[in-house]
Amino acid sequence: MRLKKSYGQHLLKSSGVLKKIAQALEIEGGDTVIEIGGGTGNLTRVLLEEPIGKLYVLELDEDMVTELKKIEDPRLEVINADASEFDFCTLGENLRLVGNLPYNMGSLIIENVVFHHGCVPAGVFMLQKEVALKLAGKGDISWLSVFLNTFYEVEYIMSVPPRFFVPPPKVDSGVIRIRRKEELPQIDLERFKSFLTSLFSMRRKKLRKKLSEEVLSKAGIDPNLRVEQLSLGDFLKLYNVYEV
Ligand code: SAH
Secondary structure, three states, X not given: OOOOHHHOOOEEOOHHHHHHHHHHOOOOOOEEEEEEOOOOOHHHHHHOOOOEEEEEXXXXXXXXXXXXXXXXXXXXXXXXXXXOOOOHHHHOOOEEEEEEOOOOOHHHHHHHHHHXXXXXXXXXXXXXXXXXXXXXXXXXXXXXXXXXXHHEEEEEEEEEOHHHEEOOOOOOXXXXXXXXXXXXXXXXXXXXXXXXXXXXXXXXXXXXXXXXXXXXXXXXXXXXXXXXXXXXXXXXXXXXXXXX
């Protein structure tokens, strides 16, 4: 099988890491799981050793879909789809998501997960290490790290070096686990996203260049701060004042 760089195909070969990813998902008997980017099925097979009720695998590459369909298991359903646009909630109300994500699409897929948080209580994802660290609050803050952390607790699970993949990627990888928060803000996700992306553009500028004095004072935020000095709660506070 020829691997395609444009699809971010780096197959995970370490059975130890595959097992850890599957176990980090904390599957309970009968759970519905969606795997993103099944590839040749390395993770798929390990997931099927868990007490899963139903496993959907989303895969963009038709050649890989053909490979995945060779796995015989009545719990498995392979879907040829783009996980960055797919409406996960069409597959259930309580879904665990997992995947060794294609690195060029990782952020877009995480963004799509947040848009569907209503039906996704938990997930485990392998991403480029730098992105994984950021999302877990261990690197520079980004609009996406704020977006994700508003709805999920994010935990950094482990780093995985390039030699565990075929072909080895140029960068290290990192695995994160997300668990949906108990208290979720009832906000319009598209609007919250555009609020965040506009705050994070020209990120070195002070907040007073980006938001009105009125919004900042109502939210009780110092106008001379920069976006990276705000806490998670500050973003929501500002958004709620801004949206009124
Ligand atoms: N899970 C496998 C393969 C990981 S490589 C393993 O760990 O070995 C990432 C996989 O995601 C590739 O098979 C690639 O074809 C697929 N992919 C790339 N972009 C995608 C997208 N937008 N939606 C779904 N799958 C995608």
